[in-house]
Amino acid sequence: MDGSGKTTQARILARRLEEAGVPVLLTEEPTGSFRNFLLHGDELAPLAELFLFLADRAQHVRTVVLPALSEGKVVVCDRYADSTLAYQGYGRGMDTELIRTLNGIATSGLTPDITVLMDVPPEVAIGRKASGDRFERLDFLRKVREGYLKLARAEPGRFTVVDGTCAEDEVAERIWEVVKRRFNLDRGEDYG
Ligand code: TMP
Numbered sequence: 001m002d003g004s005g006k007t008t009q010a011r012i013l014a015r016r017l018e019e020a021g022v023p024v025l026l027t028e029e030p031t032g033s034f035r036n037f038l039l040h041g042d043e044l045a046p047l048a049e050l051f052l053f054l055a056d057r058a059q060h061v062r063t064v065v066l067p068a069l070s071e072g073k074v075v076v077c078d079r080y081a082d083s084t085l086a087y088q089g090y091g092r093g094m095d096t097e098l099i100r101t102l103n104g105i106a107t108s109g110l111t112p113d114i115t116v117l118m119d120v121p122p123e124v125a126i127g128r129k130a131s132g133d134r135f136e137r138l139d140f141l142r143k144v145r146e147g148y149l150k151l152a153r154a155e156p157g158r159f160t161v162v163d164g165t166c167a168e169d170e171v172a173e174r175i176w177e178v179v180k181r182r183f184n185l186d187r188g189e190d191y192g
Pocket of ligand 1 (some may be wrong): 029053080083087
């Protein structure tokens with residue numbers, strides 16, 4: 001969710017992985033090239049917006065994420081395909097099955113091992129952020145949140161839902177526990 005503290009948590013996680021000796025790449029979507037236009041562009045038609053997020057993802061996966069994975073890095077990505085399902089699908093009411101198909105094409109089917117949903121009530125999201133981008137309306141964020149929670153319920157093995165209203169170090173600890181377990185980091189084994 002917007003204003004959930006996810007960018008801070010992504011940084012903390014990347015730092016902890018590095019400290020544990022795991023090669024890591026920290027990255028985000030939308031990426032620099034599309035970010036300004038997508039967040040502040042006026043009068044973007046919903047379909048155009050959808051295609052821009054997908055085009056950005058296709059480029060990001062091929063030029064940044066896949067090369068890092070093939071170098072053996074763990075990739076920490078601040079937002080990915082679920083954001084398009086939540087915002088353009090559940091938020092804007094576009095066809096979620098179509099978005100799933102298009103996400104599959106944009107990512108070549110690359111799915112995260114772990115997805116952390118940083119959940120905060122929309123009221124908190126708006127209060128914390130207020131940067132004025134086009135995605136911060138209360139009724140819209142309510143739908144986005146419901147969408148995210150639905151996605152998390154449908155894939156409990158991949159998703160970890162974290163209460164973003166908790167203290168920063170508490171949230172970081174919870175995320176670290178999940179990541180540590182997934183990559184066997186507390187047993188001193190090869191993380192792969
Ligand atoms: P943030 O990552 O700084 O929170 O800002 C990105 C904004 O873009 C956020 O409001 C969510 C929105 N977004 C979408 O609507 N669809 C997407 O696919 C992605 C990656 C982000």
